[in-house]
Structure formats: C-alpha cells, structure tokens
Amino acid sequence: MKFKDYLYQRPNIDEIKAKYEASIEQFKNAKDAQTQIEVIKNVFKISDEVDTMQQLVSIRYSLNTQDEFYTTETDFMDEVLPTIQNYGNEFQKEVVASPFKQELIDAFGQYYFDQIEVQLQSFDEKIIPLMVEENKLGSKYAKLIASAQIEFQGGTYNLSQMSPFTQNIDREIRHQAQLAVSGFFKSIESELDELYDQLVKVRTEQAVLLGYPNYVSLGYKRLGRTDYDETDVRAYREQIKRDVVPMVRKLGKRKSVRLGIKDLKSYDTIAFLSGNPTPKGDVTWQLEQATKMYQELSKETHEFFTFMKESELLELDSKKGKASGGYCTFIPGYKAPFIFANFNGTSHDVDVLTHEAGHAFQVYQAKDFINPSQRFPGYEACEIHSMSMEFFAWPWMESFFKEDATKYYFNHLSSAISFLPYGALVDEFQHEVYQNPTMTPKERKDTWRRLEKIYLPDKDYDDDTFLDSGTFWYRQIHIFDSPFYYIDYTLAQVCAFQYWIRNHKDHKEAWNSYVALCKLGGSKGFVELMKSASLESPFVDGTIKKTIEPLFAFLDTIDDTVL
Template sequence: MKFKDMPYERVDIEAAKKELASIMEAFQAAKSADEQLEVHRRYYALSGRMQTQMTIASIRHSIDTSDEFYEAEKTYYDQETPAFEHLAVQYRKLLYASPYREEIEKVIGGPAIRNIELASKSVSEEIIPLMQEENALVTEYEKLLASAAIDWDGDTLNLSTIIPYLNHKDRDVRRRAAKKVNTFYESVEAQLDDLYDRLVKNRTQQAKKLGFETYTELGYCRMQRNSYWREDVERFRAQVKKEWVPFAEEMWENRRKRLGLDVMYHMDEGVSFPQGSPKPTGTPEEILKSGQEMYEELSPETKEFFDFMMDGELFDVFSRPHKQVGGYMTYLPDYHAPFIFANFNGTAGDVDVVTHECGHAFQGYLSGKDPVMEHADITMETAETHSMSMEFFTNPWMEKFFGDRASDFLKSQLEDAVVFIPYGSMVDEFQHIVYDHPQMTPAQRKEAWKKLEAEYKPHMKYEDESSFYQGGGFWQRQHHIYSFPFYYIDYVIAQTDAFQYKIWMQKDYRAAWESYLGFCQASASDFFTNTVKAAGLDSPFEEGTIGKIAQGLREIYNKM
C-alpha cells in the first residue's frame, strides 16, 4: 500500500487501556511460558496497531505543521499517551516478574528484560502531567523553528532551504545568509531560553519524583543505556579530547588552506572546496532513481528493500513551506514499512538521505521480518551505526550522484565525519552540565557552551555580526538538545563503529558488508557491546580504540 492511501483513525486511548488491562489479566492467568507468550503476542498486535496510527498522524503533521487536523491529533497524543505508557510499563513489570521469565527471556532476549527494568524506573502515574507538559513544550519548540520565514530575494526560505546559501562558494553569500539566520534566532532567543528553561525544570522535577538525584540518571534510563553507563561515556569523551580533537583540528586546518582563507569563521565550515562543496548533479527525482540503481547493485537484500520503498511511496523528501525541519526514519508496524522524511535542498545532504536514512530504513525493513517485537527495540547507538555505516558502504557509487566531483565528495564526507566527533561529544557534555546543575540561568548555560567550544573546537571563530552564536547560543539550533535529551552521543559512538567499517572495507569490502548485514539482522537480540564484538569491531569504550581508529583514517585520508 502506498503511504498516501494508508487510512488513518485516531487511537481511542481509553479503549486501548481497557484492551491492555484485559491482556494483563490473561497474562497473569496463563499457566505456562507458552501460554504467556501467546498472550504477549496480543500485546504485539495492540502495540503495532497503535504505533501505526500514531505514526501516520505524526508523519502527516511533520509534512505540514500548519495542518490543523493533524496538529490536533498530535496534541491529543501528547496529552493521552503518557497514561497508556504508564500502563504498558505495568504490563512489562508482569512479564519481568513472571515465574517463567527465564524461558521467556530465551525468546525475547536479555536486552528486553533489562529494558523493562529501565522503563519501570522511568515512569509513574504521578509524573504523567509533567510528561504531558514536556511533550507540549517539545512540540512548541519544533513548531517555533518550523515557523522561520526568511526573505531571500523575494523568496521565502525556511531553516532547511536556506542551507545551500549558508554553504555557498561565494563568501559574501554565506555572510549574508548567516546574518539572515542569525536575525531569525535573535528574534526568538527569549522564547528559546524560556522553552529550554521550562524543559530542564520539568525534566528535573520528573526525576526527583521518581527518586533520582538528577535528570541525567533518568535520561540514561529513557535512552535504554542497557550495556554501558555514564562512566563509560565520560571515559569515551576523555579519549576524544586527547586523541581526536587534534586529529579534527588537522582537518579544519587543511580545509582553511584549501579555501585560501587567512581566518576560517563558522560561516566557512560548511564549504570544503574553493569552487564550493560538491552538489548532486541530478534532480530530486533523479537522486532517488540513482539510489534505486545503487541498491540494486549493492546486494539482493538492499535491492528488495529499496524497491519496496519506491513502490510504496515511502519517501517524503521535497522541501515545502510549513514542513518540519530536519529528517528522520520511522516505522509503520502494520505495513512492515519504513518511512523516510527529509528536506532536499540541493546540497550533498540530499544524498545523505539516500545513504544515512536508508541505513536506518534498511535495518527496519530487515527487523520487520522478525516475529519478536522486542528485537526491533534497538538502542540509538546501534541504530546510528546502521545509518552511518551505510554512508560509507555506498561510497563506490558516488559518481552516480556527483559525477566528476565524486572524489571531492568522498574527501569532504570523511572530513565532515571526523570533525563531527568533537562537536557531538561537546553536545553530550553540555547536557550533562545542564542537568547536573538545573538551577543554571540561560546566560550561564551559554557561558558553559562557550567554554566547551574552546575545548572541543579550539579553531572556532565567529564574525562580529554573529552575536547569537558569539554569545554562546549555537546549541539552541540543535533540536536534539530540546527534543531528545542525551541522544546525541549515540551518533558519536556509532560514528566510531562506522569508521571501523570504513577502514575494514578498504581491505575487504565483502567481508565488511557481511559483518554489517549480520549486525543489522541481530537488531536488539543482544546487547550493543556484545553485538559490536560479535561483528568483529572494537568497543568504542575500550582505551586505545579512538587512537587506533584515528590512525587508520589518517592513512586513508592521506591517499585521497
């Protein structure tokens, strides 16, 4: 079925709660592991049905944030789903307490049991009003950014469609675009400060009511950190500061010289070559067609997947007014269908949609064949390993997208991935500081960000007119900080896995691909740390891993 033809019906949350209560009753009455697993499949059906309808509504809202019908549906779910989520946690507690848990665990996996423990610590009836308020604040933030209407020579651009001008080869164009974006952020700075302040206080209050000292601990539970914890992440970031920041600074210096600049400002960072960063040579439609050809050649599994996506019109990637910024992959369980949302803007980022987001979608398509729902409940660093690795596995086909500038793209792709590691680590440390000190004022948060910039991006300079950024406000455009607290380090951890595949595929592409395919198929049947090792990769948390990867990438980069 094509996405546009998928029927939508609002989920009756009260009816769903009654159905779940019935399932809980039947689960407790079951007399064996087999009987309980049979009841558990009823939960799968209910959960899948709800998720499908809620996801359809969410997608259609993000496609057009001005659509009043789907805005009302989003508001309804923001208000009503926390109560259902609370009941779902009670159901999973029954599963955890089952006298047949050991037999059940053999079917659904150890991570699923650990996730129940984490989930049971993360919600209670007492905090439902706070969760509802948090949902509403996040929606308000996302709508605020989507409201950007930037005048550009008579056209109205949003924060996605202005990106080509921010990364334009002409520095004067970049400067002008940066001023326009800066003006928008300054116009909403007070609202951004207020929204984040309320989010920090709300989340801290939730944590206190659940018995946590700070929201940091609750945030880790909600991110399902089921195989590593804060201390591991702190050791990881320490390696980044010691081993990776100097490597990233080499990349920035190479770029500055290549651009012929005396001083590289922030507005220059998105440009990799004097003639401008490589851009796709085809139309948006041609990019998708080239993607289909690429995945047909890559493997039988990727051909089947991409044909399914195209036949079902499961992409919405063209930019339009009132469309939510950014991109994502989501999943429609009842149709076993991934869905990709993005905003094509004529930059190399359009190709990232066909590589990065398709990495997510490919794994989702594979896991949809697994009858155990819990195996699809992957943690985010696992999910981002799928997507970031796919960016590298598709490297041999980049001529389809960039023509004679494919080699330029590959060089800038590697540089961008390398310099991302310090930035992503900085975002994570910033959130630890904020939630460890929830009493900080907006001004103090911005001072903390400026201090971290000096540690993680020592080359960073802003021109005088960039007062919003100069004042430490850059983090406010990073929507993960508002919408998905503690998510961002998952990208960084995953990038180290993807780099290992990059190094591996230079030596033996097919062996690296078979490992990656197995990693995707494993999904959440085992813990992330175990799955990484089983795939033949080094754990990102082990001392020495970061330095080893940096050395391997230097060798590849020096041959480009």
C-alpha cells in the same frame, strides 16, 4: 499499498485500557508458561496497533505542520501516550514477577527483561502529567523552528532552504546568510530560552519524583542503555579531546591553505574554493541514481528500495510548513519503514538519503520481529547502520557527483571525523545543564561557549555576536527533543569508520557482517551487538586513535589543494 492510503483512526483509549486490563488478568491467572507467552505476544500486537496510529500522526504532521487535522491529532497523542505507556508498564510489572520467568527468558531472550527493567525504572504513573507537558513542549519547539520565514536576497526561505546560501562560493553571501539565520534565532531567543528552561525543569521534576538526584540517570534509562553508563561516556569524551581535537585542527589548517583564507570564520563552510561537491541533478534524478545504486549493491538492498519506492515511503522535497531535518521511522501495522528529508541541492541530500536508507534497510531486515522494542536497536547501535550505509554507498558516488566525486570522498570523510568533537560537545553541555538544572539562560549560553572553546578551539564567529554569545545549540533539535541522544551518533561513527576500513580490505566480509548486524535488530544491547559484529568498543581507551589513523592515511593520499 501506497503510504497515502495507510489508514489513520484515532485510538480509543477506553478500548486500549480494556485490552491491557484483560491481558493482565489472563497473565496473572495463567497456569503455565505457554499461556503467558501467548499473552505477551498479544500485548505486542496491542502495542503495534497504537504505535501504527502514532507514527502516522507524527509523519503526517511533520509533512505539514500547518495541517489542522494532524495538529489536533498530535496534541491528542501528546496527551494520551503517557497514559497508554502506563498500561504497558503495569503489564511489564507482571511479566518480571512471573513464576515462569526462566521459560519466558528462553522464549523472548534475556535482553527483553533488561529492557523491561530500565523501562520500569524510568516510568511511574505519578509522572504522567509531567510527561504530557514535556511532549507538548517538544511539539512547540518543532513548530517554532518550522515557522522560519527568512528574508534573503529578495526571497523568503525556511532554515533548510537557507543551506545553499550558507555554502555559497561567494564568501560575503555565506557571511550574510549566517547573519540572516542568526537573525531568525535572535527573534525567537526569549521563546527558546523559556521553552528550554521549562523542558529542563519538567524533566528534572520527573527524575526527582522517581528518586534520582537529577535527570542524567533517568535520561540514560529512557534511552534504554543497559550495558554502559555516564562514566563510560565521560571517559569516551576524554579520548575525543585528547586524540581527535588535535587531528581536526590539522584538518582545519589544510582547509585554510586550500581556501587561501588565513583566519577561517564560522561561515567558511565551503570545503573547496571551487565550491562544495553538489549532486548533479534534482530530487527525481537523485532518486534514480539511488535506485540504480541499491539495485547493484546487493539483492537485499534491491528488494528493500523497490518496496520503498513502490509504496511511496520517501518524502524528500523541502516544502513550506514541512518540519525541518530528516528521519526514518517504522509503521508496524504495514511493516513499512518511512524516510523523511528536506533536500536542498547540497551534498547533504545524498548523505541524508544514504543515512536514512541505512536505518530503513536495517528495520526492513528486522520487520518480522514480534517484539516491537527489538526491531530497531538502541539509538547508538541504530546509527551504526545509517553511518555505515553512507560508506558502503561510496562506489556509486561518481553517479551522484560526477567530476566532484573526489571532493565528496575527501569532504565526507574529513567532515565525519570533524563531527566527533561537536557531538561530544553537545553531550557534555547536556550533562552540565541537567546536573545544574537551576542555571539561568545566560549561564547555559556561557557553558556552551566555554565547552565550544575546548572541543572547537578554532571556531571564530567574526561579527556574529549572537552566536558568539553561546547560542549555536538553539538549532540542535536533539538538545530539546532527545536529551543525551546526540553522543550516540559519535559512538556509531567510530564503529562505522571500522566498517569503512573493513570494506576497503574485504567488501564481501564487511557487507555480510553489516547485513547480519542489521538482522539482529535490537535483540541485544549496544556492547553485545558490537561484539557480535566484531567491532571494537569506542569505550576502550585507544580505540578511537587506532580507528582514525587509517582514515587520515587515506586523506593524505589526496592532494586537496587541487580540488
């Protein structure tokens, strides 16, 4: 079946409520563990039915944010999902109170109960109106960003379509493209400030109603973090400041020499004077290369990618009205991953394809898990799959980039290392914002710029006074949509670097470990999944330094001045 034929029907809230109420009664009246086990399995099915419809609405709305039908259905979902979550919450209260709890743990695993615990601690019926408001504000941000119509060099472009200009070989074109993008964000500055202010307040209000001093602890629980906390993350960020920032500055100096530009500016986004590496064909051609790559990588990837193509589960073109960014999600009723991207002719096309394919490959391996919450792991473990897949794809990069392959290797690895400080910056910024929720918009911008100078000390915005005022974070969707998620990318990157090292030593061992990790899905927490895959924890002091040293040794083997 093709994706276009996947059937959407608006969920009937009364029917869903009746199903949950009946399940709760059956569960409470059960005389033995086996009966309760069967009720739990049935509730998993109810959850999948709702989630299937929610995913179809979300995907089809993101494909065209101007589609009136799916705009209406998105508003409907924003309204009712918190109520549906409440039904599930009431059922989970009964599960943790079961007299047959040990038998249930034997059937579904201890981690199932750990997940229920953080869910119960992060939800209560009294915050439903606030959650509805939060959902609507998130949808408003997506629509606002998708509305970009930027006039540049005789054309009109959305944000994704501006990327080739911001990476143009001509420095002045890059400069003017940055100013044009900043001009768009400046035109909606007051709206974004107000929108984010409302999001911070509505999230803080939820936290206070649930008994938390601020949103930080609640945000961690909403992300399902069961085996580490903000203290671990703070110590991890300190490693980045100490061990990564100085190394990234060295990469900046290499780039300065390479480009022959003494004082690099924020618009000097190209890595090489001859231009950044670019894929040597259009979307269709890149898909052909990806098909060949996954056919050759392993039998598992061959089967997976064939399914994705034949079912038309990849939407890669950038189009008017399409939401920005890229993502992978899963449609449970069809056991189908879905990949969404906005190709723009840059190397990012290949990165986002391999990245999202890593997510999709993982959930395809775990698609038969009956527990919906354990097909994907937590966000930080999820990103191990995606970022590691980018590295496992390296042997095929010559197919995509031809003569630019060495450029790609150097740029991909150095960019991944350079990303760590930015990811930690986003995280520390959010901690400061939610620990001080009464900050004014100006105070938030000042906070961003102050932290930027710690994590990215060489960033110089030149004459872009808008960005220099501390507004770069406007374009980081995670800050608006998913508080505290962004650090997960960096945690996973450190783990993915370890797979890069292992893959260079013994491909078979590394790949088998990776596939085994994918098949575990979300059956364990982040720390336990790392142990299962013999990955060293980023939270342990010294792990980051130990991990990036071999990467720099590799980069030192490349004479980047000739690229």
